Amino acid sequence: MFRENKRKKAMKMAVLVSILLFCLTLSGREESIIAIKGGTVLTMTGKTLPNGIVLIRGRKIEAVGTEVEIPKGAAIVDASGKYVMPGIIDAMTYYGIRPFDLNDRTDPITPQNRIIQAFYPFGDYGRGKPGIKRDQEILSGGVTTVYIAPGDQQVIGGQGAVVKTFGKNFDSMVLREAAAMDMTIGEPPKVAFGENKKSPVTRMSIAALIRKTLIGAQEFDRTLSEYAQKSAEEKEKAQKPKRDLAMEAMVKLLHREIPARVEADPVDDIRTAVRIAEEFGLDLVIDSGIGAYMLKDILAEKKIPVVLGPTSHPFITGGEVSITPELSRLMTERNAALLSEAGVKIAMASFGFGFGSLGDAVQGKWLLLEAGLATGFGLPDEEALKAVTIHAAEILGVANRVGSLEPGKDADIIILDGYPLSMKTWVERVYIEGELVFERKKAQ
Amino acid sequence: MKFKYVLVLIFVLLMLACLQTSVVRLGPSVSRPPVPADQVVIYTTADKVPGKYEEIALIHAKGEATWTDEEQMTLFLALPARAPSEQVPRAYILKGATVHTAVGPPIQDATVVIENGKITAAGKTANIPPGSRVIDVSGKVVIPGLIDAHSHLGVYELGDANEFPQPIGPENRALDALHLESPDWMEAVKGGVTTIVTGPGSGERISGQSITIKTFGDDLKKRILKESGEVKMAVNARNLSHIPAIHSTFLKAREYMEEWEKYESGDRKGPPPKRDLGLEAMVRVLKGEERVRCHIHFANDIVAFLKLKDEFGFDLTFEHSTEAYKVADEIAKRNVSCVCLPLVCRIGLPEDLMRGNAVLHKAGVKIAMHTDHPVVQEKWLRLCAAISMRYGLPEEEALKSITINPAEMARISDRAGSIEKGKDADLVVLDGPWYELKTRVEMVFVDGVLAYDRDKEEEALKEEK
Numbered sequence: 090m091f092r093e094n095k096r097k098k099a100m101k102m103a104v105l106v107s108i109l110l111f112c113l114t115l116s117g118r119e120e121s122i123i124a125i126k127g128g129t130v131l132t133m134t135g136k137t138l139p140n141g142i143v144l145i146r147g148r149k150i151e152a153v154g155t156e157v158e159i160p161k162g163a164a165i166v167d168a169s170g171k172y173v174m175p176g177i178i179d180a181m182t183y184y185g186i187r188p189f190d191l192n193d194r195t196d197p198i199t200p201q202n203r204i205i206q207a208f209y210p211f212g213d214y215g216r217g218k219p220g221i222k223r224d225q226e227i228l229s230g231g232v233t234t235v236y237i238a239p240g241d242q243q244v245i246g247g248q249g250a251v252v253k254t255f256g257k258n259f260d261s262m263v264l265r266e267a268a269a270m271d272m273t274i275g276e277p278p279k280v281a282f283g284e285n286k287k288s289p290v291t292r293m294s295i296a297a298l299i300r301k302t303l304i305g306a307q308e309f310d311r312t313l314s315e316y317a318q319k320s321a322e323e324k325e326k327a328q329k330p331k332r333d334l335a336m337e338a339m340v341k342l343l344h345r346e347i348p349a350r351v352e353a354d355p356v357d358d359i360r361t362a363v364r365i366a367e368e369f370g371l372d373l374v375i376d377s378g379i380g381a382y383m384l385k386d387i388l389a390e391k392k393i394p395v396v397l398g399p400t401s402h403p404f405i406t407g408g409e410v411s412i413t414p415e416l417s418r419l420m421t422e423r424n425a426a427l428l429s430e431a432g433v434k435i436a437m438a439s440f441g442f443g444f445g446s447l448g449d450a451v452q453g454k455w456l457l458l459e460a461g462l463a464t465g466f467g468l469p470d471e472e473a474l475k476a477v478t479i480h481a482a483e484i485l486g487v488a489n490r491v492g493s494l495e496p497g498k499d500a501d502i503i504i505l506d507g508y509p510l511s512m513k514t515w516v517e518r519v520y521i522e523g524e525l526v527f528e529r530k531k532a533q
Numbered sequence: 534m535k536f537k538y539v540l541v542l543i544f545v546l547l548m549l550a551c552l553q554t555s556v557v558r559l560g561p562s563v564s565r566p567p568v569p570a571d572q573v574v575i576y577t578t579a580d581k582v583p584g585k586y587e588e589i590a591l592i593h594a595k596g597e598a599t600w601t602d603e604e605q606m607t608l609f610l611a612l613p614a615r616a617p618s619e620q621v622p623r624a625y626i627l628k629g630a631t632v633h634t635a636v637g638p639p640i641q642d643a644t645v646v647i648e649n650g651k652i653t654a655a656g657k658t659a660n661i662p663p664g665s666r667v668i669d670v671s672g673k674v675v676i677p678g679l680i681d682a683h684s685h686l687g688v689y690e691l692g693d694a695n696e697f698p699q700p701i702g703p704e705n706r707a708l709d710a711l712h713l714e715s716p717d718w719m720e721a722v723k724g725g726v727t728t729i730v731t732g733p734g735s736g737e738r739i740s741g742q743s744i745t746i747k748t749f750g751d752d753l754k755k756r757i758l759k760e761s762g763e764v765k766m767a768v769n770a771r772n773l774s775h776i777p778a779i780h781s782t783f784l785k786a787r788e789y790m791e792e793w794e795k796y797e798s799g800d801r802k803g804p805p806p807k808r809d810l811g812l813e814a815m816v817r818v819l820k821g822e823e824r825v826r827c828h829i830h831f832a833n834d835i836v837a838f839l840k841l842k843d844e845f846g847f848d849l850t851f852e853h854s855t856e857a858y859k860v861a862d863e864i865a866k867r868n869v870s871c872v873c874l875p876l877v878c879r880i881g882l883p884e885d886l887m888r889g890n891a892v893l894h895k896a897g898v899k900i901a902m903h904t905d906h907p908v909v910q911e912k913w914l915r916l917c918a919a920i921s922m923r924y925g926l927p928e929e930e931a932l933k934s935i936t937i938n939p940a941e942m943a944r945i946s947d948r949a950g951s952i953e954k955g956k957d958a959d960l961v962v963l964d965g966p967w968y969e970l971k972t973r974v975e976m977v978f979v980d981g982v983l984a985y986d987r988d989k990e991e992e993a994l995k996e997e998k
Binding site for chain 1 (some may be wrong): 716884909910919920969970971972973
């Protein structure tokens, strides 16, 4: 008894000391305070604040408003005549992934693959010569958070992740992992595996493969929970279920810890995705969704969000979505407007890696302009901005950290020299977690 | 055995029929009494309605005009047509807009008169002919119909852009592969693009001849501004064999030209030299009758190709011209024009390359933008120029790069590229600044025909709902 008490006391002391140490380290670290004032503040969740103030303390936003008291010693950033808004979120990219790392074309089903293990955001452009910094390219478009995922040539490509575009080290860049299970229904796997003369070469087989994998996961889950319910004695007798990385990942999907991100463009493929998601009780996000507007009411009713490609969405060889003549007929710039009007939550993303090693970074920087383009086709300005900020954050499951200017959120903030949805506007400054990571030179 | 003969007979008959009608005969137009105004119909390329050919014929039958062979051919070539939707007014008057003519400063509160497919007046004031339809476009912006200096629209759709096994094929003509059924033609119109230079791809060293054509119109003959001629070449990614292959062809062409000159001047007796379609096209280039369009990206390739120009003296435009800004002075010195990136957002380029167009312009190089459709869709041409403006090209210059500049490069500036009296009535009405993201195309006129009217489209969409 005595000994146990002593142990408890020691524990308590240890906890106290560690808390004290923690506090000391916190106070020891100089927390910079930045006040961005005078600009038009687009909070994305609340009202637009003309002549607003955004107060940053350390890595977080401390206050947002028109009457925020600026503490002494705060660095003042004058944003008069400018616009202040949360960093842009690109909800589907291959940022920092080498093209050859995207698709495991030997196997259509690889839920165990994690894109984070192929994430390499530090490359320069120019094949070893002093070139353009990849991160400076993407930051020039105000993009602070991106979703990265395996390519679309497999049926279940693997687990995607949400990362920031700048960080002191690798770990600090990762916001959420795994963030989703990335899948594709339709042409891309058909074509890729058709070339390899391997299944699947039809949509039937694609759907069947997804079902098989999900049923496998259900059985795996049952075995695990049955084993877990056993008493210690029984456990000793019974054989411990073997670990299975693929099934463990799929179980997360079944437990709705992560959503299924299904790239599906024609209406029938979207229907298949919805059907399977309902059968297995999955959270579903439709990617690309060129024909999604045809199913807008169903998607709205079932609260299935859509991550759309860019408005200009021209077909590009080697891009994420290869536009077949069938898709070309289906395609409309009004997709975003129609979905949004029907009440479907949409994000807009750059998709695809384009040409060369820099394509991914370069595409992301156009995202705000692409959102602007959608406003010409009936999407309200506010919805367009939300599609690249808060709605994207919500779909990615990171809205607790990013996507809007609210106290307590990460200080990922951009300052623009004009209205964000104009061709003439430039991103002037980008802050990620309170740190100024990009500044547009005056000469530019 | 007999069956075989029958087959051969049928084949020969078919061939004869083809020769008779010569599917793509595009000679000078034949004069014919004008069709009365109330019998003129608008045909659009949008829908196929069975039986419409007969309807066209019927309209002509009502008039006194008799059909010439050529006209019957035109009918044969006529695109799928739609029922007459409205009477064509005698003239259209666009009143009250800010007009960017592309050749002078913008005119505020201007009046543009469109008669018989041509612009007959554009200025502060204009006489309004009786019976014309006046369209109030005050507060809006009018720009010339846009011209894409480099596209593959109509050529790539059925996989006809590249004759890969034949690296040197100047005789190949885009016109002979032109796919007019593609819905992208109408999409181009909706984007304000009224004329394109479309041609073969860049998989070969000399891939063939381009065509310069309007994006809208039911009469192919009228639509074509330039049937063929411009020779497309491609120098790809620092490949050592590419320029020598083109060089050799030029040498052959020069010999061929000299042989014919000798024969024609009587210096050489005997039978005429053997004809060579490919070299004939090259000779037209050597004589300066046609230009070379050379797909090129890298600065060293550009310099090497300029040496070829120095040797043979042909008229030249560089296409894509990615690194042209690095050797802008060399290009300017030789009066070579550049068809430039940026393509739009999907193939973005790093920031320093994006500013290349402004560098070229400053050096005095004439530049035009291109979509390279299907790389970027034809309808986003306006965006290409707007992005160039964003990266430092002056606003008026950026507009020129999709209007008068490509017109001059394609040698069609007598007909298209600006809003001036006497030019084809190819006009775009916009609801805001031409470069802005939110701005939409409201109306597009091609050859004086209202090819696209956004209000009508909106109405149709509402009905669908």
